[in-house]
Amino acid sequence: METKHEIVICLGSSCFSRGNKDVLEVVKVFLKEHKLSAEVFFHGDLCGGKCEEGPVLKIDDQFFSQVTVDNVYEILTSYFEVEQEK
Template sequence: MSNETNITICLGSSCFSRGNRHTLELIKGYLKEHGLENKVFFHGDLCDGLCEHGPVLKINDKIYKHVNSENIYEILNEFFLEKGDEY
C-alpha cells in the first residue's frame, strides 16, 4: 500500500458533537491495530458544509455520511479490502 491514503474526519462542531469525537478514537485504534499508522495520512478538518449528512468522513475522494461507531469498522474494512491491501 502506498502512503497515498488520506483519511479526513470532520471536526466541525456539528459532526464532532454528533459522534466524530468518538469515531476519531476508533479510527486511530483501527489504524494502529492493522499496522496502518505510517501508511495513512489521518487528520481532522473543519466543516465542509455537509452538516445535514454528518458525521462526515472522507477517505481519499470518497465521502462517507452518517458515520458512527456502528458503521466505521465496516467502512474502513470495505476501503482497505477493496484496495487489496494486506494488513
C-alpha cells in the same frame, strides 16, 4: 515513507457533537491494529459543508456520511480490504 491514503474526519461543531469525537478514536485504533498508520495520513478538518449528512468521514476522494462508532469499522474494513476480526 510517503503516505498512500488520506482520511479526513470532520471536526466541525455539528459532526463533533453528533459523535465524530468517538469515531476519531475508532479510526486511530483501526489504523494501529492493521498497521496502516505509516501509509495513511489521518487528520481532522473543520466543516466541509456537509452538515446535514454528518457525521462525515472522507477517505481519499470518497465521502462517507452518517458515520458512527457502529459503522465506521465496517467502512474502514471494506475500503482497505482487510479481514474483519471476529
